[in-house]
Amino acid sequence: MPFEVTATRKRPQTFEQLAGQHFVAATLTASLEQGRIAHAYLFSGPRGCGKTSTARILAKALNCEHGPTPHPCGSCPSCLAISSGSSLDVIEIDGASNTSVDNIRQIKDEVLFAPHTGRYKIYIIDEVHMLSMSAFNALLKTIEEPPPYIVFIFATTEPQKVPATIKSRCQQFNFRLVPTDTIFQLLTQTAAESGIEAEEEALLWIAREAAGSVRDAYTLFDQIAAFSGTKITAQNIRDTLGLVGIDRLNELFRAIVSNNSKEAFGVLDDILERGVSPEQFLIDAVDYCRSILLMLHGVQKQGLLSAPRNAFEPLVVESLSKDQIEYTIALLLDTYRHLKETIEPRYELELTVAKLCNIRSYISPRELFEAVHSLKKALNAKELSPREAAQKDASLPFQSRPADSSTTHYAPLLHDVHPRDKNSPQYTEQMQLADDSPEPAATKVDSASAGHVSPSELRKKIITKLRNQNLFLASALEKSAEWISNHQGFIIPATNRVELDLITRFAPLIAEIGAQILGTPCTIEARLAKDRESSAFRPSQDERIHSAHPSREPLHEPPASNDSNGERRKTPDQNAGQTFDHEPLGTDSFGMSALAEEIENTEEFHNSGDDEPSRHVASSPPQELPEIDLRAIELVRKMFKGKVIATYPPTETSPSPSSAPQQPSSSVADASEYLEDIEPTEEFEDGDEDDF
Numbered sequence: 001m002p003f004e005v006t007a008t009r010k011r012p013q014t015f016e017q018l019a020g021q022h023f024v025a026a027t028l029t030a031s032l033e034q035g036r037i038a039h040a041y042l043f044s045g046p047r048g049c050g051k052t053s054t055a056r057i058l059a060k061a062l063n064c065e066h067g068p069t070p071h072p073c074g075s076c077p078s079c080l081a082i083s084s085g086s087s088l089d090v091i092e093i094d095g096a097s098n099t100s101v102d103n104i105r106q107i108k109d110e111v112l113f114a115p116h117t118g119r120y121k122i123y124i125i126d127e128v129h130m131l132s133m134s135a136f137n138a139l140l141k142t143i144e145e146p147p148p149y150i151v152f153i154f155a156t157t158e159p160q161k162v163p164a165t166i167k168s169r170c171q172q173f174n175f176r177l178v179p180t181d182t183i184f185q186l187l188t189q190t191a192a193e194s195g196i197e198a199e200e201e202a203l204l205w206i207a208r209e210a211a212g213s214v215r216d217a218y219t220l221f222d223q224i225a226a227f228s229g230t231k232i233t234a235q236n237i238r239d240t241l242g243l244v245g246i247d248r249l250n251e252l253f254r255a256i257v258s259n260n261s262k263e264a265f266g267v268l269d270d271i272l273e274r275g276v277s278p279e280q281f282l283i284d285a286v287d288y289c290r291s292i293l294l295m296l297h298g299v300q301k302q303g304l305l306s307a308p309r310n311a312f313e314p315l316v317v318e319s320l321s322k323d324q325i326e327y328t329i330a331l332l333l334d335t336y337r338h339l340k341e342t343i344e345p346r347y348e349l350e351l352t353v354a355k356l357c358n359i360r361s362y363i364s365p366r367e368l369f370e371a372v373h374s375l376k377k378a379l380n381a382k383e384l385s386p387r388e389a390a391q392k393d394a395s396l397p398f399q400s401r402p403a404d405s406s407t408t409h410y411a412p413l414l415h416d417v418h419p420r421d422k423n424s425p426q427y428t429e430q431m432q433l434a435d436d437s438p439e440p441a442a443t444k445v446d447s448a449s450a451g452h453v454s455p456s457e458l459r460k461k462i463i464t465k466l467r468n469q470n471l472f473l474a475s476a477l478e479k480s481a482e483w484i485s486n487h488q489g490f491i492i493p494a495t496n497r498v499e500l501d502l503i504t505r506f507a508p509l510i511a512e513i514g515a516q517i518l519g520t521p522c523t524i525e526a527r528l529a530k531d532r533e534s535s536a537f538r539p540s541q542d543e544r545i546h547s548a549h550p551s552r553e554p555l556h557e558p559p560a561s562n563d564s565n566g567e568r569r570k571t572p573d574q575n576a577g578q579t580f581d582h583e584p585l586g587t588d589s590f591g592m593s594a595l596a597e598e599i600e601n602t603e604e605f606h607n608s609g610d611d612e613p614s615r616h617v618a619s620s621p622p623q624e625l626p627e628i629d630l631r632a633i634e635l636v637r638k639m640f641k642g643k644v645i646a647t648y649p650p651t652e653t654s655p656s657p658s659s660a661p662q663q664p665s666s667s668v669a670d671a672s673e674y675l676e677d678i679e680p681t682e683e684f685e686d687g688d689e690d691d692f
């Protein structure tokens with residue numbers, strides 16, 4: 001028996017077998033049951049989704065010896081003749097090669113003769129949009145008032161090219177792309193019928209590659225079955241078709257999120273060595289990242305993801321924020337666009353991989369604005385708090401004041417935030433001295449060996465304690481979502497990455513206060529709260545526990561001190577800063593010391609231009625901005641110094657085009673440069689007011 005291609009063998013023979021076109025099948029079934037047969041039907045939709053098959057099923061339904069019936073028997077002479085294409089009453093015409101008016105005139109003459117054996121004479125015209133305008137016009141009269149035994153079925157992939165005069169005389173059915181899940185099931189079934197063992201990943205790949213066309217899926221399946229024999233594996237497909245597998249991509253992206261550029265280059269080299277083309281590499285990498293993006297947005301649907309959900313490296317999925325993965329995709333797509341014009345595609349890929357190795361330090365414009373926003377809030381809160389107002393001198397660091405005399409005011413801010421030396425008695429003492437909070441309960445519990453304290457109670461107490469020591473940290477904790485207790489301590493879901501980093505940075509301090517309150521050792525872990533489902537909060541290998549940031553770039557470089565202000569910087573404040581001796585200043589990401597020094601140097605920062613004199617002075621924010629905005633922007637500028645922000649894609653909160661840096665959409669800008677151009681927008685101001 002000759003080989004029959006799967007697409008032909010598996011062609012649906014009844015409405016029930018029609019995959020993914022329930023609406024069409026149900027409507028046609030109902031109209032057949034009620035005997036409402038139209039003169040003309042127009043089936044539109046993408047290729048390979050069942051239009052011609054439906055037309056043949058409809059022809060059988062009309063001409064079956066037991067019909068008209070929605071369930072043609074498939075075994076009577078009429079059904080058999082239609083299935084084999086030999087029925088004299090079902091005329092299939094390819095519209096693409098019979099476009100002229102003469103062809104249509106021939107049809108017009110033929111329709112006058114009654115059907116040979118069947119009940120109806122059925123014309124199936126495929127690709128009907130290819131007919132010439134005069135041919136369409138010749139057809140008009142015929143399809144409007146044909147003899148009662150005539151039925152026209154037109155099929156087209158481009159319904160917009162069919163004249164409205166024709167459409168209005170037809171019952172129109174829109175066929176849809178067949179869902180990947182459905183195609184996957186059909187392929188699984190086909191493989192089982194053919195006695196072929198096939199891996200799920202392999203069939204899923206075929207189903208996705210078919211992009212909604214069942215015929216394409218079967219054709220590809222036949223092709224792969226031809227070189228795979230009785231066992232279809234994803235590895236086999238990759239090797240033969242030169243694709244990058246999810247294992248290699250997991251390996252590559254694991255290296256990328258770990259900032260291990262050496263390993264990342266190694267994996268990339270290995271992939272290219274195996275004969276994967278640069279284009280294919282980018283296509284597969286984009287597909288991989290897109291799946292992660294969808295997962296981060298909570299998409300569970302198998303058919304949308306490039307591989308089964310559990311095939312993706314958890315470290316990669318959990319390490320990247322939505323903004324970072326969006327930026328990664330944008331960068332990969334951009335590389336793809338440049339590939340044609342480059343001197344060597346490989347260099348482009350290596351450059352992209354090198355850039356991606358810093359992906360975890362990317363800050364999106366949105367995050368930048370959130371940081372400015374929350375700092376503004378913190379500054380405002382500080383100024384508005386009546387209790388603080390009483391001690392204005394000590395607590396309003398941002399107030400205009402002579403730079404020389406101000407430095408000691410920062411002592412409280414810096415002094416008590418020493419997370420490092422947990423055993424220092426001095427530390428505990430300071431903590432308790434600083435705690436003049438109006439919540440006596442907290443102090444009581446400190447010494448008692450406290451029993452169960454709920455996460456929310458603990459959170460409240462810790463925030464109260466911190467409010468006087470570290471306003472920014474307290475504010476970040478206040479905004480955090482409900483704390484989750486785990487076996488040893490608590491997970492704090494931070495609302496954004498800036499706050500996540502701040503909380504992470506001070507996790508030891510929080511843990512220390514927590515331990516005092518609980519009377520037992522306590523660990524604190526910070527996680528990003530947004531849209532991470534509860535599963536993401538399970539304890540993991542994520543290194544964001546306590547303050548371990550081995551790979552983080554130094555954020556804060558001490559400003560050049562060879563200017564006239566150099567001497568003045570050696571102040572008590574600096575000395576206080578030195579007690580951070582367990583952690584070098586360079587890793588003080590988002591730390592209070594950086595902030596405090598920035599505050600300390602604000603005056604000279606504005607006046608002298610500091611380390612990048614000319615550029616900064618030239619483009620510093622206009623002086624007519626509210627003081628609070630200037631302060632917040634300057635603080636954030638310092639916080640993000642050395643970080644790189646993604647300017648793609650533009651977000652709603654990004655500045656108006658006129659004030660945004662004019663750069664290619666995918667380029668990166670140093671955060672500090674970017675901030676120089678920030679002007680708080682109207683929404684920003686409004687948002688602020690709403691918060692109070």
Ligand SMILES: [Zn+2]
Pocket residue numbers: 063064065066072073074075076077078079080
């Ligand atoms: Zn029949």
